[in-house]
Amino acid sequence: MFERFTGEARHVVVEAQEEARTRIADEIRTEHLLAALYAVPDTAAPANPALTVLDRFGVQKADVLHDVDRLHAGSQQALDAEALSTIGIDLDEVRRQVEEAFGPGALDRTRAALGGKAGRLFGHIPFEGSAKKALELALREAIRLGHDHIGTEHILLGLIHTEGGAAHHVLAARGVRLEAARAVVEELAGGRKAG
């Protein structure tokens, strides 16, 4: 499937791994792919057409990253903090004291905290089901539009299409709908051919 991905689309997939890693996630989920769209520079426009599409809907980078970060309120870390509070331990306070001695992120960057004996700091992070589905749907969206490549714009369509993923909900809440987004992608492709 990946052989039809543009360089930028491949870049998004690689960056999604980084987004998952920095957010201390043990799987690459749709929200990491969404955040990764913004990690790929849009030089030599339209190298990263997904950003043009999002811009049409008035969706800005800062808003998306804010929404993605907020998803982690339900993460394991938050659950741990809640569980520890039931026995009188304030995890935020522990973290604050540890960081005072060892620097920012010290407690959360240990191999133990990153989950797993080998640690995931450099290792391979697997794609979660919805994220895989979004990439498959990116291919389907490209075929449907008659495009012979899979670009970042098709990844975006795949993310919108994958209703089980968090990215779908983040985008829907900001007014991005599949049909309308498809129309913008078609328009951009038409414009490129004409130009």
Next chain:
Amino acid sequence: MSDATKVAAAASSRDPAVGLAAVAALRGLLESLEELQVSNARAQGWSWQQIADVLRVSRQAVHKKYRRYGF
């Protein structure tokens, strides 16, 4: 119910789901802190024996657990 009351209620709860989750979270925190402190001790030139003595475990146990991290 205030947050403090909620916490107090949870602490006195005999619900295993609550108690076990706290133990699991505490173990996670312990592992993180131990790794951080062992790493720091090694960086400051402590021997495995010195670290083991303060942790009150055998030298073999601490060495086996952390040497692969390259501390």
